[in-house]
Amino acid sequence: MIPAAFDYNVAESAEHAIQLLGEYGDESKLLAGGHSLIPMMRFRLATPTVLIDVGRLDDLRYIRSENGHIAIGAMTRHEQLENSDVLADSCPLLRHVASIVGDPAVRHRGTLGGTMAHSDPASDLPAAVLALGGTIVAQGPGGTREIAATDFFKGYFESVLAADEMITEVRVPANTGGWNYQKFNRRAQDWAIVGVAVADGGKGISLVNMGSTPIRASAAEAALAGGASAADAAQAAAEGTTPPVDHNADVEYRTHLAKALTARALSEAGVG
Amino acid sequence: MTATIGTAMIRKEDPPLLTGENKFVDDIHAPGELWMGMVRSTSAHAKITSIDTSAAEQMPGVHSVYTGAQLDEMNLWLAPLPCAWPVTDDMVNPPHYPVAIDEVHHVGEIVAVVLATSRYLAADAIEHVVVDYDYLPAVTSVAQARDSGVLAHSELDANKAYHWPLVPDPDALDAAFENAAHTITADFVQQRLIPAAMEPRGVLAVPSPMGGDVTLYSATQVPHILKVMIAATTGIPEQKLRIIAPAVGGGFGAKLNVNPDEILAVTLAQKIGLPVRWTESRTEAAGSTHHGRGQLQHVELAADSDGKLLGVRVHVDADMGAYMMLLTPGVPLLGSFLYSGVYDVPAFGFTCDGYFTNLTPTDAYRGAGRPEASYAIERAMDILATEVGIGPDEIRRRNYIAGGEFFENFDAASTLTFDSGHYGPTLDRAMEIAKYDELRTEQQRRRDSGEGKQLGIGLCTYVEICGLAPSRALGGLNYGAGGWEHAVVRMLPTGKVEVVSGSTPHGQGHETSWSQIIASKMGISTDDVTVLHSDTALSPLGLDTYGSRSLSVGGVAIAMAADKVIDKAKLIAAHQFEASPDDLEFADGSFSVKGTPTKSVHIQELGFAAFTAHDLPDGMEPNLQEQVTFDPPNFAFPFGTHVAVVEIDEVTGGVELIDYIAVDDCGNQVNPLIVEGQVHGGIVQGVAQALFEIALYDDDGNPTNPSLMDYLVPSAAEVPSMQLDYTVTPSTSNPLGVKGVGEAGTIGSAAAVMNAVVDALSPYGVTDMEMPATPKRVWHAIQGGGS
Secondary structure, three states: OOOOOOEEEOOOHHHHHHHHHHHHHHEEEOOOOOOOHHHHOOOOOOOEEEEEEOOHEEEEEEEEOOOEEEEEEEEOHHHHHHOOOOHHHHHHHHHHHHHHHOHHHHHOOOOOOHHHHHHHOHHHHHHHHHHHHOEEEEEEEEEEEEHHHHHHHEEEEEEOOOOOOHHHHHHOOOOOOOOOOEEEOOOOOOOEEEOOOOEHOOOEEEEEOOOOOOOEEEHHHHHHHHHOOHHHHHHHOOOOOOOOOOOEOOHHHHHHHHHHHHHHHHHOOOOO | OOOOOOOOOOOOHHHHHHHOOOOOOHOOOOOEEEEEEEEOOOOOOOEEEEEEEHHHHHOOOOOEEEEEEHHHOOOOOHHHHOOOOOOOOOOOOOOOOOOOEEEEEEOEEEEEEEOOOOOOHHHHOOOOOOEEEEEEOOOHHHHHHHOOOOOOOOOOOOOOEEEEEEEEOOHHHHHHHHHOOOEEEEEEEEEEEOOOOOOOOEEEEEEEOOOEEEEEEOOOOHHHHHHHHHHHHHOOOOHHHHHHHHOOOOOOOOOOOHOOOOOOOOHHHHHHHOOEEEEOOOHHHHHHHOOOEEEEEEEEEEEEOOOOOOEEEEEEEEEEEEOOOOOOHHHHHHHHHHOOOEEEOEEEEEEEEEEEOOOOOOOOOOOOOHHHHHHHHHHHHHHHHHHOOOOHHHHOOOOOOEEEEEEEEEEEEOEEEEEEEEEHHHHHHHHHHHHHHHHHHHHHHHHOOOEEEEEEEEEEEEEEEEEOOHHHHHOOOOOOOOOOOOEEEEHHHHHOOOEEEEOOOOOHHHHHHHHHHHHHHHOOOHHHHHEEOEOOOOOOOOOOOOOOOOHHHHHHHHHHHHHHHHHHHHHHHHHOOOOOOEEEEEEEOEEEEEEEEEEEEHHHHHHHHHHHOOOOOOOOOOEEEEEEHHHHHHOOOEEEEEEEEEEEEEOOOOOOEEEEEEEEOEEEEOOOHHHHHHHHHHHHHHHHHHHHOOOOEOOOOEOOOOOOOOOOOHHHHHOOOOOEEOOOOOOOOOOEEEEOOHHHHHHHHHHHHHHHHHHHHHHOOOOOOOOOHHHHHHHHOOOOOOO
16 A cells, blocks of 8 residues: 655654644654554555654653653653563563564564554553553643543544644553453454453553543452452443444453453452 | 485575565566556446546646546457356356446456556555446345345346356265265355465566567466466467566465456557556455455265265355456366265265355465365264264264275266375374374363363365366366476586476475476486576466466476486487497486496586587487476375364453364475475465454445455464374376375365364354354354354
8 A cells, every 4th residue: 555645854852843743733743663653654544744753762762760650761662661671670561561562573663652642442552551550741842741641542543642742751650569461362463352451459450442542441440449359340341331343343242351351360460 | 405306405496585686576677667556446336427537647647547448449458358267158257357347346346547657656646536436236245146136247137157067966866865864964154265475466567669579577376378368368469478477475376367457567568668567555455356265055965874975965156256257167166076075975966156246256266166175075074973973083984985095096976086095094193193082081171170261173184186187177177278287308508407397386486396306307416407487488388386286287297308308318328338228227317338337427418419419319409408298197186184173262262273283195295395384384374264364345345354454364373383294195197196285285274173163162052153263253152142
């Protein structure tokens, strides 16, 4: 497939990228790893007239332990997360989830900031950040703001980011509490038909591909907090969701998977 | 290298392929070339009411835009796209032009062509061609084609294209069913599959405006057939056409056709005097390059009280798609003879009705009719085993031809003569490798424990027809070509050997295998052999590569031509020794006089003598070059037993193939490494049909998964490390005793996997399941919601 014509700019810095976003407005898109945007452009599902390449901003590639959380530069690639000693010590859930995104080629190009901004409800890492109660740091013309992951996702492929904002950093709490990620799919490199991330011994449970955004399984979390067994809490996992229908699953099957995989994830996470 | 027949030699082809040195069509460029951009129908069935090309013509880089009506007036072709297999005299075959003229019949059919200076500009311009349609109801399945009054072609009065019967003895068949202790019936769906070769199809046509010649580079399996067909379709004199299939990255049958783009590239390049090219995108391929399978099968078995088969009766409704392409109508016939499988079936009957639908045309896809047949009989045998109350291994043993013992030249009730077979040992060995009894014990343990991961074990003993083919047999089936293959072997003056192969590789490793045959025959190194192929100027005669025919027809021709070169060289050696040829012996490449080992000359030394021709026997022509056209006396019938082991998670419905055992018999093997590769790939392609792949459409006939994101081609991550072994039962159909193995894996594996899936699900009352056995389908079946 052949994308429509577009102009290409290389951002020299986050500030430069934001300036270019301001200049070109709605018709422009930031290009990071490109593994979501470029396929959409090749299908002409996305036709930005200007690409602003932020993928060369090496100063946004870092994984640092800071004051009880881990700060991750937006251009950090999945492969760096997958092999991070900092994450191994302080946030093994994120490390593990990064290791099963797509295939090695995707993981060597894809970036954490890019996948958050893309806000695909079927993506793995946004759900993991959501379960962990992470924070997104966004920079705009007026400076930076911090957005809780729970407030970040707005709709299908849509976040609360303004047109002239870019993600510069993602923060997740240092947390080694009981964790697990269940990804159910048909081929190793596919998106999850349904996925479930459990963080912090079940205090954070999020669902992949069970609605228009990555979502927290709030009813299940509340049931656990209220003393329900893991098995009983899992039965509430799909409450309030609007599962999509596609070739792989109907509503009934997705609902079942959300519950069953939550039960598995909780069990694997050591939640009783 | 000293490899000979039987050596597991690493392929000669691989270094230039792996380093990117070899050129595929898309890598080849010609100065001044224009890209075709295809405007494709977005409707499955409609009248074209208008096409406005004016905006597109004004787009940057656009050379010209042509509609079907305009092309029709330009008289670029004499005839519609060819169908070479009119299976019956009254077969309905509506005209199929490269570009639709007034009515479209499937999504993806070309309605206009843009020529532009780049691929990108062509892609931009096609968005500005405005096509108005008057929509017609679409036929979106073969069942609908058969049962509804909706017509796929409004100019036809029915959707049925043909009825083809193969019922050698109807009375015997009826009697078999009347006298049976057990009868079973089963209905199976062979879903449509999208062949997804690693390299997409593509073309580059380079004209010679002054000379009138045109060279077509095409990612094709069949340059020779293409040459004949393009000449016949376009009227371009055949001697002016040169077809080159450069490096071709797999085909699986999808590159065995005469496609609209090939005709368009050649005729437009000739018309405008500039090179014309095109490479399909994956989504274009999904709608325009032909599909595989697409059948509804109704199978009936009759057996005595011991489960011994008395009769097999089969009816197939086959989905032709929108048009008859090169071999479309014949694909089910290729399978027809195999619905009795590896079994001694006294009475047999097969009928097939072909129907038009408003979907992409179907045609050959790895196995072409034979995987469908093998699936039907092997699934049905499992159902019969349950009916009789015996195991799936036992039902097979009781019915194997010759009781599972060795046989030659068995006349099957389906009218073919099986060359040779020895089925029992493949089952014994496969069950031994699989540790079948232990698997059954473990299966029972899991069922008893209720732990939720069910084990399923599936068997399949397949037989296939390959070595296409005796030309007379093909003629009897109304096939439009012969089945011979051509070879030239020439020894160059310096003793090196050039082989010209009519059989055209697209990944099979012909260069390696043919070198091994020459090395074995002549006693020379494989490094001294070069194989020329895939260019009709280098290799003017050939019938190409499909149907697992290359080795058993083309390879045999190579061996026979080598023998003729050796025979001639022997005369020269005898002349040099002043001895009678009868007194010479040939070993390790050298001729020597019996009893006088000091008098010896290597065959490679004789190349120069034949070239200078200073001192040849009286009347002998100079040079050492011989050709052979081999037309086999019979097909070859490879066989084998496969065992699939699946684990099904009853919670998610997920099916995991955890072990796969294949014991294949393809007769003598030239290169066991290549055999192994073919078996691996073939098995995965059958696994793909069983568990992953299906071309899906909505109710209007729009494809809903036409990309590799949604059309799930499995990767190495989805299959276990397979356990392969072989038995060797030489073919009686050719002097090398070889059969064929390109399709065997696919023919065996879908049935083995689905037998395993149904076996795993039997505790839940599941007795059958449609392919692919998706987690959704499996989970619903476990819930009792049907399959």
